[in-house]
Amino acid sequence: MSHDVVLAGAGLANGLIALALRAARPDLRVLLLDRAAGPGDDHTWSCHDTDLTPEWLARLTPLRRANWSGQQVRFPQHSRQLRAGYGSLEGGALMRTVTDAGAEILWNSDVAMLDESGATLKDGTRIDAPCVIDGRGAQPSAHLTVGFQKFVGIEIETEGPHGVPRPVIMDATIPQEDGYRFIYLLPFTPTRILIEDTRYSDGGDLDDAALAQASHDYAQAKGWRGAEVRRERGILPIALAHDAAGFWADHATGAVPVGLRAGFFHPVTGYSLPYAAQVADVVARLPGPLTTDRLRTALRDFALARARQDRFLRLLNRMLFRGCAPDRRYTLLQRFYRMPEGLIERFYAGRLTPLDRLRIVTGKPPIPLRTAIRCLRERPLLKETP
Ligand SMILES: Cc1cc2nc3c(=O)[nH]c(=O)nc-3n(C[C@H](O)[C@H](O)[C@H](O)COP(=O)(O)OP(=O)(O)OC[C@H]3O[C@@H](n4cnc5c(N)ncnc54)[C@H](O)[C@@H]3O)c2cc1C
Helix, strand or coil: CCCCEEEECCCHHHHHHHHHHHHHCCCCCEEEECCCCCCCCCCEEEEEHHHCCHHHHHHHHHHCCEEECCEEEEECCEEEEECCCEEEEEHHHHHHHHHHCCCEEECCCCEEEEECCEEEECCCCEEECCEEEECCCCCCCCCEEEEEEEEEEEEEEECCCCCCCCCEEEECCCCCCCCEEEEEEEEEECCEEEEEEEEEECCCCCCHHHHHHHHHHHHHHHCCCEEEEEEEEEEEEEEEEECHHHHHHHCCCCCEECHHHHCCCCCCCCCCHHHHHHHHHHHHHCCCCCCHHHHHHHHHHHHHHHHHHCHHHHHHHHHHHHCCCHHHHHHHHHHHCCCCHHHHHHHHHCCCCHHHHHHHHCCCCCCCHHHHHHHCCCHHHHCCCC
8 A cells, every 4th residue: 555654653753743644634644664563651741731732732632641730840949839731641542543543553663764755664665655754763963962861760559649739840859969850740640650860961871770769769758658560761862052954954865854863852851742743733734745855845944943943942951061060950940940930831832032031041140150151152062972
């Protein structure tokens, strides 16, 4: 059977593209190829409700494993309830919806080679299509210099109610180790909670056992007893410098990259769900025939505009990683969380206004001015990448 669009990888980015495409252009035959045997349970994809357009929020809310009204942050000198809703999506639910929407997924399909007109699997099978998209997950890029957000999360079923009513996005009232350290809590049910020890570090090494133990210790300190039922780990890129034009010049031919692979993630959080939804809209709204090269032009334009808009977020990252002693990094976040709620929402949604940016950098500087000035320039950091 022939297809109009082939998507390599049945992950977050391609899942959202398939959903948006089938909704906008149900005439198109959409095929996803993934080397896994099926969707794993090693991921929950969360975001703030305000990160999404009303259309995407309406589309994803019924699929989410949990939807919460409000959230909290905790720092040594400041705690705050925030009004923005939060929600978590699971891979299984997303992929079921993708197939219900009429897209086809071929699991156990290891893609060996991609070009602009099709995919070749490891077993030699060739699948041709006029539009080929590469969403096979993160890949190092010479055009991106990163720090790391590393975490290990344990989900436990507690013997009694844990008493946490809504997500705690950051509990930084814990000893600061290996950079900015906080615990992230997602209370899926009154007796089921994800506890994630997270660190914003310079190095990408992750001691799984130590971070899992730290999460168990946190649970014990809170008096939560119970069995671990699921574990997740991640080492996410935090963008310090990005040359999007250089990246797209290197991808002038071949399949069109999307997702983490194309640098479509929030520079400060490493989260990609909101940006993946924006990319899916670009794909679904492209007028006329959907071909690899027409899509490349549209996504390159989107990527360059996104990278320009995110320049300020990368500057904040450089201040965090290069301008601040690792055990003082939390002070920048603590200060940020005193800002107006609308600004915080726009920050996570990647929609800061010029006034928001001014507001973030004015007032008593969180780091010495001379150090801040040293962080201004982005280009020199790109040279650090081998
Ligand atoms: C544990 C964890 C938790 C995270 N939580 C969040 C979160 O809460 N919110 C958020 O926004 N982001 C989160 N992220 C970050 C990021 O959004 C995810 O990593 C996201 O899945 C990236 O989307 P993607 O489509 O680029 O890649 P993926 O979703 O990783 O999809 C890539 C797919 O390609 C497949 N693949 C790879 N190679 C091949 C091949 N050769 N042939 C065929 N298939 C192949 C893989 O099997 C995989 O299914 C999390 C990351 C991790 C690791």
